[in-house]
Amino acid sequence: MSKSRRQKEILSLVQSDQISSQLELSRRLRARGTNVTQATLSRDLRELNLVKTAQGYKLAELLNRSNGSHHHLRQVLSQLMTEVAAASNLVVVKTFPGNAPSVALSLDNLGWKDIVGTVAGDDTILVVTRDITQARAVKKRLMELRSP
Amino acid sequence: MSKSRRQKEILSLVQSDQISSQLELSRRLRARGTNVTQATLSRDLRELNLVKTAQGYKLAELLNRSNGSHHHLRQVLSQLMTEVAAASNLVVVKTFPGNAPSVALSLDNLGWKDIVGTVAGDDTILVVTRDITQARAVKKRLMELRSP
DNA sequence: CGCCGTCTCGCATATTTATACGCTGGAGTG
Protein backbone atom coordinates (compact mmCIF):
# COMPACT_ATOMS: atom_id res chain seq x y z
CA MET A 1 0.00 0.00 0.00
CA SER A 2 1.35 3.34 -1.08
CA LYS A 3 2.30 6.13 1.22
CA SER A 4 -0.25 8.42 -0.30
CA ARG A 5 -3.05 5.92 0.10
CA ARG A 6 -2.08 5.40 3.71
CA GLN A 7 -2.08 9.12 4.37
CA LYS A 8 -5.54 9.42 2.92
CA GLU A 9 -6.73 6.75 5.30
CA ILE A 10 -5.12 8.57 8.18
CA LEU A 11 -6.90 11.79 7.32
CA SER A 12 -10.25 10.17 7.06
CA LEU A 13 -9.80 8.11 10.22
CA VAL A 14 -8.69 11.10 12.20
CA GLN A 15 -11.63 13.15 11.04
CA SER A 16 -14.26 10.56 11.72
CA ASP A 17 -12.98 9.17 14.99
CA GLN A 18 -11.10 10.56 17.91
CA ILE A 19 -7.59 9.16 17.79
CA SER A 20 -5.34 10.11 20.65
CA SER A 21 -2.12 8.24 20.13
CA GLN A 22 -0.04 6.96 17.30
CA LEU A 23 -0.25 3.47 18.67
CA GLU A 24 -4.01 3.66 18.54
CA LEU A 25 -3.85 4.99 15.01
CA SER A 26 -1.59 2.16 14.06
CA ARG A 27 -4.06 -0.37 15.43
CA ARG A 28 -6.99 1.22 13.63
CA LEU A 29 -5.09 1.21 10.37
CA ARG A 30 -4.16 -2.40 10.80
CA ALA A 31 -7.84 -3.21 11.25
CA ARG A 32 -8.37 -1.61 7.87
CA GLY A 33 -5.62 -3.64 6.32
CA THR A 34 -2.86 -1.05 6.42
CA ASN A 35 0.13 -2.09 8.41
CA VAL A 36 2.59 0.54 9.69
CA THR A 37 4.73 1.20 12.69
CA GLN A 38 4.44 4.11 15.05
CA ALA A 39 7.63 5.62 13.66
CA THR A 40 6.13 5.97 10.23
CA LEU A 41 3.00 7.48 11.67
CA SER A 42 5.03 10.07 13.52
CA ARG A 43 6.45 11.11 10.15
CA ASP A 44 3.09 10.99 8.41
CA LEU A 45 1.42 13.13 11.02
CA ARG A 46 4.02 15.82 10.60
CA GLU A 47 3.69 15.76 6.83
CA LEU A 48 -0.07 16.02 7.06
CA ASN A 49 0.19 18.83 9.56
CA LEU A 50 -1.90 17.03 12.12
CA VAL A 51 -1.51 18.20 15.68
CA LYS A 52 -2.37 16.47 18.90
CA THR A 53 -5.09 18.14 20.92
CA ALA A 54 -6.94 17.11 24.04
CA GLN A 55 -9.64 15.87 21.63
CA GLY A 56 -7.28 13.77 19.53
CA TYR A 57 -5.32 14.53 16.40
CA LYS A 58 -6.68 17.37 14.29
CA LEU A 59 -5.83 19.01 11.04
CA ALA A 60 -4.14 22.26 12.03
CA GLU A 61 -5.97 24.07 9.24
CA LEU A 62 -9.31 23.15 10.78
CA LEU A 63 -8.74 23.76 14.44
CA ASN A 64 -10.64 27.04 14.55
CA ARG A 65 -13.89 25.84 13.12
CA SER A 66 -14.31 22.41 14.57
CA ASN A 67 -13.24 23.27 17.98
CA GLY A 68 -14.04 26.81 19.04
CA SER A 69 -14.80 25.82 22.56
CA HIS A 70 -15.59 29.04 24.31
CA HIS A 71 -13.97 27.93 27.44
CA HIS A 72 -10.53 28.24 25.94
CA LEU A 73 -11.26 31.52 24.26
CA ARG A 74 -12.24 32.92 27.58
CA GLN A 75 -9.19 31.44 29.18
CA VAL A 76 -6.98 33.18 26.64
CA LEU A 77 -8.85 36.42 26.90
CA SER A 78 -8.69 36.55 30.63
CA GLN A 79 -4.98 35.92 30.56
CA LEU A 80 -4.00 38.47 27.99
CA MET A 81 -6.24 41.49 28.54
CA THR A 82 -4.85 44.14 30.82
CA GLU A 83 -7.32 47.04 30.51
CA VAL A 84 -10.77 47.61 29.13
CA ALA A 85 -12.30 51.03 28.54
CA ALA A 86 -15.35 52.30 26.68
CA ALA A 87 -15.21 55.42 24.53
CA SER A 88 -18.24 56.43 22.56
CA ASN A 89 -19.26 53.38 20.55
CA LEU A 90 -15.79 51.84 20.88
CA VAL A 91 -14.25 49.62 23.50
CA VAL A 92 -10.51 49.94 23.87
CA VAL A 93 -8.81 46.78 25.05
CA LYS A 94 -5.18 46.81 26.10
CA THR A 95 -3.15 43.59 26.08
CA PHE A 96 0.36 42.50 26.82
CA PRO A 97 2.75 43.60 24.06
CA GLY A 98 2.34 41.66 20.85
CA ASN A 99 -0.78 39.87 21.93
CA ALA A 100 -3.41 42.16 20.50
CA PRO A 101 -3.92 40.10 17.35
CA SER A 102 -4.54 36.88 19.27
CA VAL A 103 -6.95 38.53 21.63
CA ALA A 104 -8.77 40.25 18.79
CA LEU A 105 -9.25 36.95 17.05
CA SER A 106 -10.62 35.44 20.23
CA LEU A 107 -12.98 38.36 20.59
CA ASP A 108 -14.22 37.80 17.07
CA ASN A 109 -14.73 34.15 17.80
CA LEU A 110 -16.85 34.86 20.83
CA GLY A 111 -19.63 35.59 18.39
CA TRP A 112 -21.15 38.39 20.48
CA LYS A 113 -23.73 40.07 18.26
CA ASP A 114 -23.02 43.53 19.60
CA ILE A 115 -19.40 43.35 18.44
CA VAL A 116 -19.39 44.70 14.90
CA GLY A 117 -15.68 44.13 14.38
CA THR A 118 -12.22 44.59 15.84
CA VAL A 119 -8.97 46.22 14.80
CA ALA A 120 -5.75 45.13 16.46
CA GLY A 121 -2.43 46.90 16.77
CA ASP A 122 0.41 45.52 18.83
CA ASP A 123 -0.97 45.89 22.32
CA THR A 124 -4.27 47.67 21.70
CA ILE A 125 -7.54 46.62 20.16
CA LEU A 126 -10.44 48.74 19.09
CA VAL A 127 -13.70 46.88 19.40
CA VAL A 128 -16.45 48.49 17.37
CA THR A 129 -20.05 48.35 18.54
CA ARG A 130 -23.12 50.07 17.18
CA ASP A 131 -23.66 52.61 19.94
CA ILE A 132 -22.62 53.80 23.37
CA THR A 133 -24.96 51.44 25.15
CA GLN A 134 -23.57 48.41 23.42
CA ALA A 135 -20.02 49.60 24.04
CA ARG A 136 -20.72 49.82 27.76
CA ALA A 137 -22.34 46.40 27.75
CA VAL A 138 -19.40 44.82 25.98
CA LYS A 139 -16.97 46.51 28.32
CA LYS A 140 -18.90 45.20 31.30
CA ARG A 141 -18.91 41.65 30.03
CA LEU A 142 -15.22 41.77 29.20
CA MET A 143 -14.41 43.01 32.67
CA GLU A 144 -16.34 40.15 34.19
CA LEU A 145 -14.45 37.79 31.97
CA ARG A 146 -11.20 38.99 33.45
CA SER A 147 -11.94 38.16 37.05
CA PRO A 148 -14.45 35.34 37.36
CA MET B 1 4.18 33.13 41.71
CA SER B 2 0.57 32.43 40.92
CA LYS B 3 -0.64 29.95 38.39
CA SER B 4 -2.36 32.63 36.41
CA ARG B 5 0.74 34.81 36.27
CA ARG B 6 2.76 31.84 35.09
CA GLN B 7 0.28 31.03 32.37
CA LYS B 8 0.44 34.59 31.14
CA GLU B 9 4.19 34.28 30.85
CA ILE B 10 3.83 31.03 28.97
CA LEU B 11 1.50 32.61 26.45
CA SER B 12 3.74 35.53 25.80
CA LEU B 13 6.89 33.39 25.61
CA VAL B 14 5.31 30.99 23.23
CA GLN B 15 4.12 33.75 20.97
CA SER B 16 7.38 35.65 20.82
CA ASP B 17 9.79 32.74 20.59
CA GLN B 18 9.65 29.30 19.12
CA ILE B 19 9.46 26.82 22.00
CA SER B 20 9.53 23.20 21.02
CA SER B 21 9.59 21.26 24.22
CA GLN B 22 8.29 21.55 27.73
CA LEU B 23 11.79 21.23 29.08
CA GLU B 24 12.86 24.20 27.03
CA LEU B 25 9.84 26.14 28.19
CA SER B 26 10.72 25.29 31.75
CA ARG B 27 14.25 26.63 31.27
CA ARG B 28 13.05 29.84 29.68
CA LEU B 29 10.61 30.41 32.50
CA ARG B 30 13.29 29.81 35.05
CA ALA B 31 15.42 32.46 33.36
CA ARG B 32 12.52 34.83 33.93
CA GLY B 33 12.28 33.89 37.56
CA THR B 34 9.44 31.41 37.33
CA ASN B 35 10.27 27.96 38.49
CA VAL B 36 8.14 25.00 37.43
CA THR B 37 8.50 21.38 36.50
CA GLN B 38 7.67 19.81 33.17
CA ALA B 39 4.67 18.07 34.71
CA THR B 40 3.04 21.34 35.59
CA LEU B 41 3.75 22.70 32.14
CA SER B 42 2.07 19.72 30.57
CA ARG B 43 -1.03 20.66 32.53
CA ASP B 44 -0.72 24.34 31.75
CA LEU B 45 -0.38 23.76 28.06
CA ARG B 46 -3.55 21.74 27.98
CA GLU B 47 -5.44 24.38 29.93
CA LEU B 48 -4.24 27.08 27.58
CA ASN B 49 -5.09 24.99 24.57
CA LEU B 50 -1.60 25.18 23.18
CA VAL B 51 -0.68 22.48 20.69
CA LYS B 52 2.71 21.32 19.55
CA THR B 53 3.47 21.93 15.89
CA ALA B 54 6.60 21.50 13.84
CA GLN B 55 7.14 25.22 14.50
CA GLY B 56 6.80 24.96 18.26
CA TYR B 57 3.82 25.36 20.56
CA LYS B 58 0.98 27.44 19.16
CA LEU B 59 -2.35 28.66 20.39
CA ALA B 60 -4.87 26.39 18.70
CA GLU B 61 -7.13 29.37 18.07
CA LEU B 62 -4.43 31.02 15.98
CA LEU B 63 -3.10 28.16 13.94
CA ASN B 64 -4.71 29.24 10.69
CA ARG B 65 -3.22 32.68 10.59
CA SER B 66 0.29 32.15 11.84
CA ASN B 67 0.92 29.04 9.96
CA GLY B 68 -0.98 28.76 6.71
CA SER B 69 1.93 27.27 4.84
CA HIS B 70 0.65 26.53 1.40
CA HIS B 71 2.61 23.38 1.23
CA HIS B 72 0.35 21.72 3.73
CA LEU B 73 -2.79 23.06 2.18
CA ARG B 74 -1.79 21.53 -1.10
CA GLN B 75 -0.89 18.31 0.63
CA VAL B 76 -4.35 18.13 2.15
CA LEU B 77 -6.05 19.09 -1.07
CA SER B 78 -4.24 16.54 -3.13
CA GLN B 79 -5.08 13.84 -0.64
CA LEU B 80 -8.77 14.50 -0.28
CA MET B 81 -10.01 15.59 -3.71
CA THR B 82 -11.33 12.81 -5.90
CA GLU B 83 -12.88 14.60 -8.89
CA VAL B 84 -12.86 18.07 -10.35
CA ALA B 85 -15.29 19.29 -13.01
CA ALA B 86 -16.20 22.69 -14.42
CA ALA B 87 -19.80 23.67 -15.11
CA SER B 88 -20.56 27.14 -16.31
CA ASN B 89 -18.93 29.49 -13.82
CA LEU B 90 -18.76 26.79 -11.14
CA VAL B 91 -16.19 24.15 -10.37
CA VAL B 92 -17.53 21.04 -8.73
CA VAL B 93 -15.05 19.28 -6.49
CA LYS B 94 -15.78 15.84 -5.12
CA THR B 95 -14.01 14.60 -1.99
CA PHE B 96 -14.01 11.55 0.20
CA PRO B 97 -17.15 11.41 2.35
CA GLY B 98 -17.17 13.93 5.15
CA ASN B 99 -14.13 15.78 3.95
CA ALA B 100 -15.73 18.48 1.88
CA PRO B 101 -15.62 21.11 4.64
CA SER B 102 -11.89 20.63 5.23
CA VAL B 103 -11.09 20.80 1.56
CA ALA B 104 -13.28 23.85 1.09
CA LEU B 105 -11.48 25.63 3.88
CA SER B 106 -8.16 24.80 2.28
CA LEU B 107 -9.41 26.10 -1.04
CA ASP B 108 -10.40 29.34 0.61
CA ASN B 109 -7.01 29.61 2.19
CA LEU B 110 -5.22 29.23 -1.11
CA GLY B 111 -6.12 32.85 -1.70
CA TRP B 112 -6.69 32.41 -5.43
CA LYS B 113 -8.25 35.63 -6.66
CA ASP B 114 -10.48 33.90 -9.19
CA ILE B 115 -12.20 31.91 -6.45
CA VAL B 116 -15.12 34.03 -5.31
CA GLY B 117 -16.24 31.60 -2.65
CA THR B 118 -17.01 27.98 -1.85
CA VAL B 119 -19.95 26.01 -0.51
CA ALA B 120 -19.34 22.59 0.99
CA GLY B 121 -21.72 19.71 1.54
CA ASP B 122 -20.57 16.35 2.81
CA ASP B 123 -18.55 15.14 -0.14
CA THR B 124 -19.09 17.87 -2.70
CA ILE B 125 -17.93 21.46 -2.97
CA LEU B 126 -19.15 24.17 -5.28
CA VAL B 127 -16.41 26.63 -6.07
CA VAL B 128 -17.78 29.86 -7.43
CA THR B 129 -15.80 31.87 -9.97
CA ARG B 130 -16.81 34.93 -11.97
CA ASP B 131 -17.16 33.32 -15.40
CA ILE B 132 -16.62 30.22 -17.49
CA THR B 133 -13.01 31.08 -18.29
CA GLN B 134 -12.06 31.41 -14.66
CA ALA B 135 -13.90 28.22 -13.84
CA ARG B 136 -11.85 26.35 -16.43
CA ALA B 137 -8.64 27.88 -15.17
CA VAL B 138 -9.38 26.95 -11.58
CA LYS B 139 -10.30 23.43 -12.62
CA LYS B 140 -7.04 23.11 -14.51
CA ARG B 141 -4.93 24.26 -11.60
CA LEU B 142 -6.76 22.00 -9.18
CA MET B 143 -6.17 19.03 -11.44
CA GLU B 144 -2.48 19.79 -11.56
CA LEU B 145 -2.48 20.01 -7.80
CA ARG B 146 -3.79 16.49 -7.58
CA SER B 147 -0.99 14.78 -9.48
CA PRO B 148 2.27 16.69 -9.32
C1' DC C 1 -9.33 25.50 66.87
C1' DG C 2 -9.78 21.11 64.31
C1' DC C 3 -11.68 18.92 60.51
C1' DC C 4 -12.89 18.64 55.73
C1' DG C 5 -12.86 19.72 50.65
C1' DT C 6 -10.45 21.72 46.89
C1' DC C 7 -6.45 23.37 44.32
C1' DT C 8 -2.02 23.17 42.90
C1' DC C 9 2.08 21.06 42.30
C1' DG C 10 6.30 18.00 42.51
C1' DC C 11 8.08 13.39 42.15
C1' DA C 12 8.39 9.19 39.98
C1' DT C 13 7.10 6.73 36.34
C1' DA C 14 4.21 5.11 32.49
C1' DT C 15 3.11 6.32 28.03
C1' DT C 16 3.82 8.50 23.85
C1' DT C 17 6.54 10.59 20.24
C1' DA C 18 10.79 11.59 17.62
C1' DT C 19 14.96 10.16 15.56
C1' DA C 20 19.64 7.88 14.36
C1' DC C 21 20.82 4.27 11.70
C1' DG C 22 20.72 0.94 8.32
C1' DC C 23 18.26 -1.77 4.82
C1' DT C 24 15.64 -2.20 0.53
C1' DG C 25 13.59 -1.46 -3.83
C1' DG C 26 12.73 1.32 -7.69
C1' DA C 27 14.15 5.22 -10.85
C1' DG C 28 17.54 7.24 -13.56
C1' DT C 29 21.94 6.91 -16.12
C1' DG C 30 25.88 5.30 -18.77
Place this chain on the structure above:
DNA sequence: CACTCCAGCGTATAAATATGCGAGACGGCG
Protein backbone atom coordinates in the same frame (compact mmCIF):
# COMPACT_ATOMS: atom_id res chain seq x y z
C1' DC D 1 23.05 -4.70 -17.28
C1' DA D 2 25.72 -2.52 -13.46
C1' DC D 3 25.86 1.28 -10.74
C1' DT D 4 24.35 5.15 -7.97
C1' DC D 5 20.78 7.72 -5.61
C1' DC D 6 17.30 8.44 -2.78
C1' DA D 7 12.61 8.00 -0.80
C1' DG D 8 10.50 5.23 2.38
C1' DC D 9 10.38 2.42 6.11
C1' DG D 10 11.43 -0.62 10.31
C1' DT D 11 14.15 -1.34 14.54
C1' DA D 12 15.89 0.23 18.57
C1' DT D 13 16.22 3.75 21.50
C1' DA D 14 16.39 8.56 22.98
C1' DA D 15 13.53 12.33 24.04
C1' DA D 16 9.36 14.29 25.31
C1' DT D 17 4.86 14.21 27.40
C1' DA D 18 1.14 12.62 30.48
C1' DT D 19 -0.40 11.02 34.82
C1' DG D 20 -1.12 8.45 39.59
C1' DC D 21 -0.21 9.65 43.94
C1' DG D 22 0.58 12.24 47.86
C1' DA D 23 1.92 16.59 50.24
C1' DG D 24 1.08 21.36 51.45
C1' DA D 25 -1.71 25.57 51.28
C1' DC D 26 -5.92 27.79 51.80
C1' DG D 27 -10.73 28.66 52.83
C1' DG D 28 -15.03 27.47 54.88
C1' DC D 29 -17.62 25.60 58.73
C1' DG D 30 -19.10 23.58 63.01
